[in-house]
Amino acid sequence: MPNDFLSIDDLTLYEFNLILEKAQDIKKNPSKFHGKLQNKILAMIFQKPSLRTRMTFEAGMLQLGGEAIYLSPSDIQIGIRESIHDVGKNLERWVNAIMIRTFAHQDVIDLADVVHIPVINALTDLLHPCQAMADVLTLKEKKGDLTRCKLAYVGDGNNVCHSLLFAAAKAGYHIAVATPAGYEPEISIVRKAKLAGKQTGAEFFLTKNPYEAADGADAVYTDVWASMGQEHEKNERAKIMLPYQVNKALMGKAKPDAIFMHCLPAHRGEEVTGEIIDSSQSVVFDQAENRLHVQKSILLLLLEK
Secondary structure, three states, rough: OOEEEHHHHHHOOOHHHHHHHHHHHHHOHHHHHHHOOOEEEEEEEEEOOOOOOHHHHHHHHHHHOOOEEEEEEHHEEOOOEOHHHHHHHHOOOOOOOEEEEOHHHHHHHHHHHOOOOOEEEEEOOOOOHHHHHHHHHHHHHOOOOHHHHEEEEEEEHHHHHHHHHHHHOOOOOOOEOOOOOOOOOOOHHHHHHHHHHOOOOOEEEEOOHHHHOOOOEEEEOOOOOOOOOOOHHHHHHHHHHHHEEEEEEHOOOOOOEEEEEEEEOOOOOOOOOHHHHOOOOHHHHHHHHHHHHHHHHHHHHHHHO
């Protein structure tokens, strides 16, 4: 494993699959891993609020025999009260790893550059790698051979979309992304994913038409239309994104046994109807559970070295 977990694009195919295989083992045999991180401490820096990220990292460390310390935005005030450099240099004297959930992706890179302990990217405005790893695990559980799987992502080409593109390159699934004009995933991310995907035969398709993306899909994925920090754009985005709502008509374009995916939190009646997210096709809580197993895998692979 590399020293840090910042982006799926940083992983080799071996490392990517190792995380998934270990996560499957952890999920199947949790007691086998009790106490593996005894006396290890994880510092959790939160610049954005969270339910799943905090609970799964904190519970994961406790289940592995370690400890997790929550640091709220008011505790540190990175860049205001103290620089990233100084925060990192302090923390590495006290703890064994740092998890950070923040806005600017450069903050995560800068933190990893100045410390000698593992740094885990728990979300930035650019990427959400822990979520995408849990999503791949969920897809494997539900659909088996991912090289024969098509994932349709509709809505905002955001951090989740970016990490799903990188995950496609490693897992070899076909991803079709439908976004409105001006809300496409970053072209640099798409190019990197396409280049990496040549190793696995992954296919990438970008369109403005959500029905075209969903056609024949094994899974349909969406996220909120306005992410944290974009609340002031909510009304404008709602008008633009409405044709990308995942509803009965859109799911009808996918395969009959297609699953619905969402990283949560979800806004019923906006990016997805209640009829879909609460249906038997929805696997959103399986995705949320798999955050725990994937992150325990990442923690073990980084801290057991």
